Amino acid sequence: MYVHPCIRTTDSARGGPRAPALEATVHFAQYYLDCLSQASYLIGDQRSGRAVLVDPRRDIDDYLRDADELGLRIELVIETHIHADFLSGHLELARATGATIAFGEAAETGFPIRRLRDGERLSLGGIAGDGVTLTVLATPGHTPESICLVIHEHPDDDVPFGVLTGDTLFVGDVGRPDLLSSAGHSPQEMAARLHRSLHSKLMVLPDATRIFPGHGAGSACGRNLSTETSSTIGDQRRLNYALQPMPESAFVELVTAGQPAAPGYFAHDAALNRNGHPLLEATPLAALTLKEARTARDEHGAALLDCRPLADYTRAHLTGSLHTGLNTRFAEYAGCVVPPGTPIVLLADPGTEDEARLRLARIGYDRVLGHVPDPTAALAREPALTTPTRRLTAAELAANPCQLIDVRNPTEYEAGALPGARNIPLATLTHHLDHLDRTRPVVVYCHSGNRSVIAAALLEARGFGDVRDVVGGYRGAVEEGVAG
Secondary structure, eight states: OOOTTEEEEHHHHHHOOOOTTTTTSEEEEEEEEEETEEEEEEEETTOOOOOOOSOSSSOOOOHHHHHHHHOEEEEEOOSOOOOOSSSSOHHHHHHHHHHHHEETTTTTSSSSEEOTTTTEEEEEEOOTOOOOOEEEETTTTSTTTOEEEEEEEEOOOOOOOOEETTTETTTEEOOSSSSGGGGTTTHHHHHHHHHHHHIITTTTTTOOEEEESSTTTTTTTTTOSSSSEEEOOOOOHHOOOOGGSHHHHHHHHHSSSSSSOOTTTHHHHHHHHHOOOOOOOOOOOOOOHHHHHHHHHHHOOOEEEOSHHHHHHOEETTTTTTTTTTTHHHHHHHHHHHOOTTEEEEEETTOOOHHHHHHHHHOOOEEEEOOSSSSHHHHOOOOOGGEOOOOOOOGGGGGGGOEEEEEEEEEHTOOOTTTEEOOOOGGGGGGGGSSOTTTEEEEEOOOSSSHHHHHHHHHHTTTTTSSSETHHHHHHHHHHHHOO
């Protein structure tokens, strides 16, 4: 079975390798998207053939193929909340399967939905209702309409099969409460609601209950997410910093401080997930010359997005192009430097352009005009159109007076920074360009050198003339003895 390079699937009736079809009643599969640290779930009753899909991504072929192979009918598409970090596939699945779209009762959407009430039980079994059952828990806090889903293999089991916790509870963290602060809900209000949801709905489940969250490490939906994609209520009770005994006021203070900067596309995606979006369609990607790519930029405002590995980009890139490599958190970083709705031309290694377009589509960036085939060869033929990335080591900084910008997240900066550095996280850099002096040199750095190259490319594309990044970032500076 073909598996996309940034997708991992855990498929099991018991959480391990796939079991024989009728060994257990419940079919459970976690689909984990490494490049967005996002998990979706297929849950079905193997006897009745009825199934639900939870928090799907927009490209749905894997779900449909697996359901067909297993003889499962996807009858319901459930969203644990209105997502901000990716564009969900509920509309695509509804068209493909006829499934009903369901949200928590507090959700307000621009398309018909089924509203799931707190405590409602969803039976996937037969008429007797003795099969796989999901119980809805209203868990506001990350968003007002957030829900979790408790899975029972049999309705009367003492210990649930597991609980899908969405963005309410992660392995090692809890959902951030600040993403709705601009929509009439203060982070403090949402954090207090989150505290009550965690302790009155989730932490009362048996310790052996497995938890399956909506995200893992790397997601901007929290600050301390684990690389593990499942855990148990008991382990989180013991190990999760946000679940230790403390007054509600202390919890509110704890989870509203130090959250990573949210990429600029989050508000865009939340609006599309709430109001509706065009369905994902597969169409041929036009091949463009370098001249046509430059014309698209100059006449149509297109962003020239170089997706090649960092070393290739820094060696020589099309002047004025942006950068984020496919071997990194490509879509998230693209959403930090390319405003939503901007047309895009891709400069991607041969055979990777469709993957780049798909990853952009997962965050709702559909306006890809085309790609430059084999951009490295094309740039080599026209060196007058290229620029290398100017770089320096941390030790060379003292001899280069400049505006020094640290593009890491606030908690990274507070843990240690280069002397004189100003913290402007990559996710918010586009909003601070007018606060920088374009007449003075700018030097940017991050932890290891990836985000700083992305930031340097953005500054160059926006007209800053003297921009450099620090090779090896803050980590390299520590190793050189320049920073402690």
